[in-house]
Amino acid sequence: MCMKAKERLRKLAEEVFEQFENGENPYIEIPIRSLRNVRFDPEKGLIMMGGEKMKRYFLNVSHAKKFMQTLMVASFVKKLLDEKVTVDMRDLFYSLKIPIPGTKDNVFNEQNESDPIVEDLEVTLDLLREEMNLKADKKGAMVGDMVIVDGGDEIDLRRQGTGGWSIPSKVEQDVIQFKEHTAKFVLFVEKAAVWERLNEDKFWKKMDCLIVTGKGQPSRGIRRLLHRMRYELGLPVIVFTDADPWGYYIYSVVKQGSINLAFLSQKLGVPDAKFVGLTTQDMHKFDIPKSLGIKLTQQDIKRAQELLKYEWFKTKEWQEEINHMLKEGIKFEQQVLSNKSIRFVSETYLPTKLEQKDFLP
Amino acid sequence: MCMKAKERLRKLAEEVFEQFENGENPYIEIPIRSLRNVRFDPEKGLIMMGGEKMKRYFLNVSHAKKFMQTLMVASFVKKLLDEKVTVDMRDLFYSLKIPIPGTKDNVFNEQNESDPIVEDLEVTLDLLREEMNLKADKKGAMVGDMVIVDGGDEIDLRRQGTGGWSIPSKVEQDVIQFKEHTAKFVLFVEKAAVWERLNEDKFWKKMDCLIVTGKGQPSRGIRRLLHRMRYELGLPVIVFTDADPWGYYIYSVVKQGSINLAFLSQKLGVPDAKFVGLTTQDMHKFDIPKSLGIKLTQQDIKRAQELLKYEWFKTKEWQEEINHMLKEGIKFEQQVLSNKSIRFVSETYLPTKLEQKDFLP
Numbered sequence: 001m002c003m004k005a006k007e008r009l010r011k012l013a014e015e016v017f018e019q020f021e022n023g024e025n026p027y028i029e030i031p032i033r034s035l036r037n038v039r040f041d042p043e044k045g046l047i048m049m050g051g052e053k054m055k056r057y058f059l060n061v062s063h064a065k066k067f068m069q070t071l072m073v074a075s076f077v078k079k080l081l082d083e084k085v086t087v088d089m090r091d092l093f094y095s096l097k098i099p100i101p102g103t104k105d106n107v108f109n110e111q112n113e114s115d116p117i118v119e120d121l122e123v124t125l126d127l128l129r130e131e132m133n134l135k136a137d138k139k140g141a142m143v144g145d146m147v148i149v150d151g152g153d154e155i156d157l158r159r160q161g162t163g164g165w166s167i168p169s170k171v172e173q174d175v176i177q178f179k180e181h182t183a184k185f186v187l188f189v190e191k192a193a194v195w196e197r198l199n200e201d202k203f204w205k206k207m208d209c210l211i212v213t214g215k216g217q218p219s220r221g222i223r224r225l226l227h228r229m230r231y232e233l234g235l236p237v238i239v240f241t242d243a244d245p246w247g248y249y250i251y252s253v254v255k256q257g258s259i260n261l262a263f264l265s266q267k268l269g270v271p272d273a274k275f276v277g278l279t280t281q282d283m284h285k286f287d288i289p290k291s292l293g294i295k296l297t298q299q300d301i302k303r304a305q306e307l308l309k310y311e312w313f314k315t316k317e318w319q320e321e322i323n324h325m326l327k328e329g330i331k332f333e334q335q336v337l338s339n340k341s342i343r344f345v346s347e348t349y350l351p352t353k354l355e356q357k358d359f360l361p
Numbered sequence: 362m363c364m365k366a367k368e369r370l371r372k373l374a375e376e377v378f379e380q381f382e383n384g385e386n387p388y389i390e391i392p393i394r395s396l397r398n399v400r401f402d403p404e405k406g407l408i409m410m411g412g413e414k415m416k417r418y419f420l421n422v423s424h425a426k427k428f429m430q431t432l433m434v435a436s437f438v439k440k441l442l443d444e445k446v447t448v449d450m451r452d453l454f455y456s457l458k459i460p461i462p463g464t465k466d467n468v469f470n471e472q473n474e475s476d477p478i479v480e481d482l483e484v485t486l487d488l489l490r491e492e493m494n495l496k497a498d499k500k501g502a503m504v505g506d507m508v509i510v511d512g513g514d515e516i517d518l519r520r521q522g523t524g525g526w527s528i529p530s531k532v533e534q535d536v537i538q539f540k541e542h543t544a545k546f547v548l549f550v551e552k553a554a555v556w557e558r559l560n561e562d563k564f565w566k567k568m569d570c571l572i573v574t575g576k577g578q579p580s581r582g583i584r585r586l587l588h589r590m591r592y593e594l595g596l597p598v599i600v601f602t603d604a605d606p607w608g609y610y611i612y613s614v615v616k617q618g619s620i621n622l623a624f625l626s627q628k629l630g631v632p633d634a635k636f637v638g639l640t641t642q643d644m645h646k647f648d649i650p651k652s653l654g655i656k657l658t659q660q661d662i663k664r665a666q667e668l669l670k671y672e673w674f675k676t677k678e679w680q681e682e683i684n685h686m687l688k689e690g691i692k693f694e695q696q697v698l699s700n701k702s703i704r705f706v707s708e709t710y711l712p713t714k715l716e717q718k719d720f721l722p
Binding site for chain 2: 147292
């Protein structure tokens, strides 16, 4: 992993150096990350980046500073990999908030300058930032029928108490290894409170699965972990969110990726993920009083109408669900199931839907 | 723990029942939680609630609904304790979003009605909500020289990989027990990224301590855990935040409690906690370029001036620090130390300050 990253950094540096030596105007070729270069690939089921690239030149007044910044970040990352140390984006920024020799200016003055340079490097070198020893905030937790190795420590995910194992931001193979497991699938749960309910009821034991929570929109680390479990272990990924446009969008990000991080879809996406609920149509199936719903806001309605138009929500089932939500004018939170009884979610709702494979695609 | 809670709930119910039987107008006596009933107790070093109480009557048009709600919540909590099940505040709300017999109204229509009733019960019965099997969001992580028991599972905090043990919202003795430990103190770290740096460098091993992060303002669970480690294990608590008014306030909440939760100060506060940094004066001690600071905003300045007036910041040392910040016009983030070198925080800054006991009171 680390060798691959070093190799690509070296190649980048060598190319630039060669251009210098040949008396050419050195440049770096960077794939374009803007919306116009993003599209949905129906075959792959992923939001993907197109092939457009731009050249960033050294001898160009409007490029020169960014060219220098790109090489400074690349060189800093090389140092991280050599020293086997992991830092976050803020550390990287502070480490390079240093004067440019012979000027009064700094390499970076604000983090919003250094963040995009890291993304440029990710897409140029086809590396995750985590593979470059850069990390984001950690978020989320997991328990279930599996033993993993995390930074050399063996961790039994069946014995993680009430809190669970917290998912680090870097979950690449060199840090996290899957050991034995008997789990049959992975359940991703939007709300931490619902995850805690499932953990307290040992849902993962009864259903032989892993349960993961993202506390809202999942971090890159969580998405990468879901992706790895799907492709390295062959475990189906099933998603459980609120019945509202924001919950549906969380599902969509887990499944086909996001526009922002389109260049990572193949590393983070799980195109055959399934959606178990909550749906607004569940109110009929499970006899949930409409009065427990929350009235859609203008923002909800606008977002739902946007979702209807996304290519990847154009299946019959999703159009029905979103239109049903708009017709009824309400949304439901996952916790609404507590109204039936505290353990309804773990004893009735999820087992029923999972058994009947009552999923949205 | 659970017996104590049940006992007090029973007593509350019996008192109300007796008043009914005696033909009196039944009432519940509830300590007042507003600012006018809160003061700083310099002897205890805690923000405490005063002795003012109010009576909530059944036969009073403006009290009747709240009286009913209070008893409904008490009865629901009794059920939770009987069934040994833990839920969050949202679950409680949904469980009681049920019609009042003979009316078209619900017991609760919005969660902002049920939350204060829970706080009323906490203060009336002198119980933490966690003791009533109600929980808040979990947040934060811990690693270090200790083995704990969490929900029956033995967890070795020395072998928690990169993510650490995630601290649950309920950390009472019936869920979390401390087993063997060799730690000499507890370091609370504001930023998760800095905590991860310390974890990666095995700082807790080198310094023989526990490291806890709260990801900003610590949750009740984290504060309760710090309190328990201080009083059950005798471990000093040392706090490490950004050098800005918000970081200082985090310290103050850990130490003397908050106005909001003044009724819990004695269960959550650690009045002899110490502040290791970051301070703006560290820029001189550790030769941190002023250019790495961030200019104070109007909001920062206003907040700093408020802090200067809090009784518990009136020590010479804190007045000096806050005035120094205002004079220089800058604040520093914890990650600023990365500019010296990535491991500066774990190899130089913290060891130096801890060794010299260079703390603010």
